[in-house]
Amino acid sequence: MFNRTTSFIFNKYGEIISELNQRHDKLIESTIRLKEKYIREYMSFDKDVYIQVQQGIVMLVVSMDEDAAEYEKFVIHRIIKVKAGVKFNFISISSTSRVELLYTYGAKKTMIPTFNKVPVTYERLVPTFEVKEIFGYYYQVRNANYIFPGEKHNYWELSFIDHGTLHTNIDGKDFTLNNFDLILYAPNQFHTQSTADRQSCSYLTILFEMDLPDAQRISNRVFNAHRDIHNALNNFIKVSSNETFYDNELMLCYLKELIVKLLQYDFLSSTPVASTPMQQRFENELLNEIIIYINENIYESFTIEEICHKFSISRSSLQTLFKNNLSIAPKQYISDLKLNKSKLLIKESMYTISEISSKLGFSSIHYFSRKFKQQFGITPTDYAKTIYN
Numbered sequence: 001m002f003n004r005t006t007s008f009i010f011n012k013y014g015e016i017i018s019e020l021n022q023r024h025d026k027l028i029e030s031t032i033r034l035k036e037k038y039i040r041e042y043m044s045f046d047k048d049v050y051i052q053v054q055q056g057i058v059m060l061v062v063s064m065d066e067d068a069a070e071y072e073k074f075v076i077h078r079i080i081k082v083k084a085g086v087k088f089n090f091i092s093i094s095s096t097s098r099v100e101l102l103y104t105y106g107a108k109k110t111m112i113p114t115f116n117k118v119p120v121t122y123e124r125l126v127p128t129f130e131v132k133e134i135f136g137y138y139y140q141v142r143n144a145n146y147i148f149p150g151e152k153h154n155y156w157e158l159s160f161i162d163h164g165t166l167h168t169n170i171d172g173k174d175f176t177l178n179n180f181d182l183i184l185y186a187p188n189q190f191h192t193q194s195t196a197d198r199q200s201c202s203y204l205t206i207l208f209e210m211d212l213p214d215a216q217r218i219s220n221r222v223f224n225a226h227r228d229i230h231n232a233l234n235n236f237i238k239v240s241s242n243e244t245f246y247d248n249e250l251m252l253c254y255l256k257e258l259i260v261k262l263l264q265y266d267f268l269s270s271t272p273v274a275s276t277p278m279q280q281r282f283e284n285e286l287l288n289e290i291i292i293y294i295n296e297n298i299y300e301s302f303t304i305e306e307i308c309h310k311f312s313i314s315r316s317s318l319q320t321l322f323k324n325n326l327s328i329a330p331k332q333y334i335s336d337l338k339l340n341k342s343k344l345l346i347k348e349s350m351y352t353i354s355e356i357s358s359k360l361g362f363s364s365i366h367y368f369s370r371k372f373k374q375q376f377g378i379t380p381t382d383y384a385k386t387i388y389n
Contacts, residue, residue: 001073002073002075003072003073003074003075004060004074004075004076005060005074005075005077005078005080006077006078007074008378008382008383008386009014009072009074009377009378010074010080011386012062012064013062013072013082013083013086014048014062014080014081014082014083014086015080015081016077016078016080016081017050017078017079017080017081018078018079019079023132023181024107026104026208027050027102027103027104027105028102028103028104028105028107029100029101029102030100030102030103031054031098031099031100031215032090032098032099032101033096033097033098034056034058034090034091034092034096034097034098034099035095035096035097036091037091037092037121037124038091038119038120038121039061039089039114039120039123040113040114040117041091041111041112041113041114042063042068042087042088042089042111042112042113042114042120042370043088043089043090043109043110043111043112044085044086044087044088044109044110044111044112045082045085045107045108045109045110046080046083046084046085046107046108046110047072047084047103047104047107047108048082048083048084048103048104049081049082049084049088049101049102049103049107050079050080050081050082050101050103051076051079051080051081051082051099051100051101051102052076052078052079052080052099052100052102053076053097053098053099053100053288054098054099054100055096055097055098056077056092056093056094056095056096056097056098057075057092057093057094057097058075058090058091058092058093058097058099058295059073059074059075059076059090059091059092059093059122060073060075060076060080060082060088060089060090061072061073061088061089061090061091061120062074062082062086062087063086063087063088064086064087065087065115066084066114067079067115068087068113068114068115068178069115071087071120073091073122075093076090076099079311087112089120091120091121091122093122098303100130100348109321122329125188128213128261129210129211129212129213129256130210130211130256131208131210131252131255131256131259132209132210132211133208133209134206134207134208134251134252134255135155135207135208135209136205136207137204137205137206137207137236137240138204138205139162139202139203139204139205140202140203140204140205141200141201141202142193142195142200142201142202142203143195143200144195144196144198144199144200145194145195145196145197146147146193146194147192147193147194148192148193148194149192149337150169150190150191150192150193151166151188151190151191152189152190152191153186154187155187155207155208155209156184156185156186156187156207156208156209156210156257156384157184157185157191157205157206157207158182158183158184158185158204158205158206158207158208158258159177159182159185159193159203159204159205160180160181160182160203160204160206160225160233161177161178161179161181161182161202161203162179162180162202162203162204163179163182163200163201163202163286164178164179164195164196164199164200164201164203164369165177165178165195165199165201166193166194166197166201166203167193167194167195167196167282168183168191168192168193168194169188169191169192170183170185170189170191170220171189171190171191171220173220175221175222176222177203177222179326180224180225180226180230180366181222181223181224181225182222182223183221183222183223184218184219184262186215186219189219204233204237206236206255208255210259212259214263217263218259218263218265223262223265226326227389228261228268229258229261229262232254232255232256232257232258232261235250235254235257236251236254236255236258239251239254278388283321283324283325283334284325286313286321287321287322287325287326288313289311290307290311290318290321290330293307293310293311294307294333294334295337296336297343298337298338298341298360299359299360299361300361301361301363302361304318304330304331307330318327318330335371335375336375338360338361338362339371339372339375339376341360342356342357342360342368342372342380343376343383345359345360345382346384349384353365353368353369353380353381353384356368356380357369367382368380
């Protein structure tokens, strides 16, 4: 998530200016054209500098460190004033941009290299791989002792085991897949498939074309479909039976989401799949009821034990329910909800900080202020001073 210069976090570097009025008519104007996605140096003035974007979308990189080792990035929004002594420079987010600097006549400008002369870069939000086409997808049920002698082809093939056990050999290496396991055959890999004695196997197969630079990360290994992967597969299957406009686009998106989850597999904590669809439905309905209850009672002071008692669920089960579905503890979810609500109440300017603290059920204004600062890096009082409409 990008911060804009209208964020309260920017206040230590400068401030928003509503307009450059008559007082600023003696400022020197300097236009800078931008196209690079990195900077190698900062500029710093001994007097305040006014900045406005004339064209494009521009990121402001700012630092107050002596050696500029630490820095922050903001997307420039509105006319801004950068304080004297702050090190700053610009990176063009759009293909080209243009900014205007205005500063007092006689202001001294200094150029400072980035820390250790390492460029500060902007990482573009562009795709790194593409699922280009889906050739086929079908559900297969193979009887016991089924043997497929093998093949290779110039496209990707995915097999997801819904029930049973599947044995496969890829270029001479054996793999065994059980319930909720999946494997990817890369283009031109020779692979066989077979089922076990006295046990059938049902599985989903998807054939597709994909440009993936680091294909080796998801080749020649078995993945267990944890909750996120399983959800992507379910979404793919669900939309595949629809005939609404752009459902084909959704199928490609869900397949790409699945591939992303596999690429992230070793870096993300796994959440087990619900043992049955009925269990998943029960979990979703129960969680939804609890979330509604929390939101409806956000202005009340209630405990985790009271929630457990109301919904006849143990504390450990409640913890698991929130962790599996929301990746957060229930106590933290309630705290985050109350603090986010407090920001809205502060912005409405209808209540004092003390009244907001009491209204949201905090034990004291001091405790509320401490939690608010821990969450947002600023006290409620200072936040109230930095709100811009």
